[in-house]
Amino acid sequence: MSSHGAHEADTTLERTGPNPSSRPIAEEPPGAQRIGDILVEEGILQPDELAKLLDVQSTQEAHRRKPLGRIAIEFGFLTDRQLRAIIDQHGKRIRLGDLLVSRELITPQELDRALETQAEEGGLLGEILVRNGAVDEFQLTEVLADQCDLPYVPLEPEEDEIKLSTMINLGYAVRHGVVPVSRIGRVLTVALWHPSAIAIHDELEQSTGYSVRLVLDRRQSIYQRIRNIYGLSEAELVRVLESERPRAEVTTTVTEPASDLA
Template identity: 25%
Template sequence: TFRHGAQTALNSLGEFLRDQGAITEEALREALAVQNNRSLPMGVILVEMGATDEPTVARAQAKQSRMPFVDLAGKTPPSRLTDLLDAQSAWDLEAIPVAEKGAELVVAISDPSKAVVADTLRFLLDRDIRMAMTTPSALGAALEKSYGAKQSGGTAAPVSTDEAESDEAPVVRLVRKMFEDAVASRASDIHIEPFHGTVRVRFRVDGALQVYAEHPVELFPALMSHLKVSAGLDIAEKRKPQDGRIGMSVNGSDLDIRVSILPTNHGESCVMRLLDREANLISLQELGLDAEAQDWFRSLIERPNGIFLVTGPTGSGKTTTLYAALQTLNRPDKKILTVEDPVEYRISGINQVQVHPHIGLDFSRALRAFLRQAPNVILVGEIRDRETAEVAIQASLTGHIVFSTVHTNDAPSAVTRLLDMGVPPFLVATSLQGVLAQRLVRRLCPKCSREQPADALACQVLGLKEGDTMTVAKGCAHCGRTGYYGRVGVFERLEMNAALRDSLFQMENSSDFLKSATGSSRYTLLLTDAIAKARAGLTSVSEVLRVTSVDTMAGVSATSSSQDEASNS
C-alpha cells in the first residue's frame, strides 16, 4: 500500500498542488516542461522555480501518501530514538526515528517512494514502524546533527570489518532475524538478489522459492559486507564468484551455512544453503519407501560387497537417502567410512572425511586410503570421473559394499553414465548391485487436505474413474497458504540380475543396455511410485507431472496446474 500510494503521489503531485490552490496552472505547465528536459521530481522543480516551498510540497506528499507530516525544521530528534539506528543505515535509507506513538516508532523520510524502507526498518529494529513525511532540508539537517556529516561523493562510508561484525549494528540484527525466520519456515536455502532499486530475499521451502522480503538497494552494501565477513570472504572483491561458509546457532539449531556469491549486472547475488548438522536423520519409511521398496532396499545394502548407486538431479534428496542407508547399517560390528563434499550431517559411530582438493585430498585419493582402513561399508559422496568410478568399483570387488551418487534422470542411465566415463562394461556388470533413482514431491498439507470428486486430469494421470475422489489441499496458516507441507520421495528401482549383466557384456552401445533395462522385470518406474503416492493422498497430480515425463498424455503439460486450481476453489 505504501508503494502504490507513493507512486500516485509522484505522478499527480503537481495537479494536487494546483487543485489545492498552492500553485497556479501556469506554474504547473512550466514545471512539466522543465521535467521533460531534466527528469527531476515535480516537488523539487516547483521549489526551484519559486512556485511554492518545501513544507507545502511535503505536506501535500504526506496527504497523498496517507502519512503524517512531521516538522523537523530546527529540531533534533531525541538521541534515545536516533541511537536505535546506526549512521550508515540512516544515511543509506535517508530516514530518521523521530517519535514513538504507543508501540510504533515514527520514522521520518522526505521522499514518499522511500516508504518501502518501513519493511527494512521492521527487520533492523524489530519494531512496528510508522512512516512520516518531512522536508528534504529538515531531514538532511536532522541526519547531520544526529549522525554526523555524510561522506563526500554522496555515499555512506565503506563498511569496515569491525562494523560488519559488530553485534550492535542493525544489519546484524536484520541478518539474524532472516536466519531465524528461515529456520522457522523450514527453508533449505536463502536467495539474496539485487535488482534495480530493490533487494529481493527469497526462501526455498519444500523445493519452491517464496518471497520473504524486499529491501531498499541502499541497504545492500552493508548487508553483503556483513555476510562476506561472516563467511570469511573478501569484502573488496566484487567481480569474481566466491564461496565460503558460516557456522552459527539459530533457535537451538547448529547451522552450517554454505555461502555462494555470484557477480550479476545489478550487483552480487548471494545464495546460502542451510544445513542443520545435528538434525535427526530420517528412516527408510520416512523417506517415502513403501514396505516392498524398503525390503528391496535393505536386501541390497546388506550385501557384503558390490556397489549401490542413488541417482537424481541436484536437490532430489540423494544424500538423505544414503544417510538413511548408513543409519540402517550403523552397528558396532561394522566399520563405516564416508568421503563427502561437504559433510552435511554428523553421524555418531561413522568416520566421515571432508574432501580438500587444494591439498590433493579428492574422492579417489580418499578411497585408496580407505582400503587400508579395513572398512565394511564405504560411502563416496559422488562419482564424478573415471578414476573415482574405477577405484569405487575395485573397492566393491574386494569385499566392501560401496554407496555413491551420480547425476542422471533415471536409474538405467546411471549405468550408462559409468560406461560414458570410460569404465569397462565387465567392471560395471560384476560390481553393480542396483540403482535407486529419485525425486522429491511436496506433501499435501495434513491440516487442510480434503477429498473431492476427481477431475478429468486426475482420472487421466492417476487412472481414476468417474465418481472416484482425489485429495486436494486448499491452503491454511500451517502450510503458509500453499497447500503443501514437507516433501516425500518418489522412487525408481533397478536391480541387476543375470540377464542385465549379460546385456552389458554383449551390448554394442549403451542404448542396447537401456532397452534391456527398461524391459526388465527388475525395473520399476518413477511414474508408478508417483501415481501411487498421489492416489494415496500424499501429493497432488501437478506434483506428479512436475517430476515425471508423461509423453503419452496429450495436453497434460498445458493443464498440469488444474490440481492446484481445484485446491484453491
C-alpha cells in the same frame, strides 16, 4: 490527456476538507470514487460508521483537517498498510502536479513549465517547482503528506535523540532519506522526506524489531536531524551524502514508481 498527464505518476490522496493554506480544494476528478465509499464497499466501514467519521472530519479546524483515511486508521477501522493496499487497488491516486493545481498552489502554466524542465533535465517535480518559486517547501511537504496519507510532523530537537542513532545505521538513513524520531514502547516513529521511502516500511520493522510509524517532513529538516542524531558537522554530512549517492540512486530506481513524485 493533458500535457502533464502523460508525464506524471499516480500518487495517493484523499482530502475532503480545506487545505492548510485556506485556498479552496477542488473536488476529485469526475468519475472518481471517494475513499469513504470504497471503505464501505470493501466492508471496512458500515454506512453509519462512515457518516460518523465524516462528522469528525467536519468538526476539525480547516488547517488541521485530516484525510478521511487517516481518521479511519486512528479509530482502529484499518491499518496504514491496509489503507495503502486499498488505495493502490482502486487507483485512488492523484498526480502531484494535478493536486497542486487543484489546490491553487500552482497554475497549470507553472506545472507545464516544470514538466518541460523535468523532461529535459530530469529531477523531481516538486523540487523543480520549489526551485522555480512556484511553491514553497512547506506547502509541498503538506501536500505530499496528504497525498501519501502520512502525518506531516515538523521535527523538533529531542534531548535523547542521540540514543536513537542505534536504531538505524547512518548510511541507511542517508541513502533512504529517513531518520528515527522517537521510540515509545515498541513503536518507533521514523520521518522521511520522499514518499518512495514508504517502500522500506517492512524492512525497517524487520531490521529494528519495532512496529514502525512513518511521518513526513521537509528534506532540510530530515538532514538536520540526521546531523544532530549522528553527531555530524555539515561537512561530514556532505561527505556521507556523496558516498551514498550512487547507492541512493539505485535504490530510488528500484523503489520509486516515477521521478516526478516530489
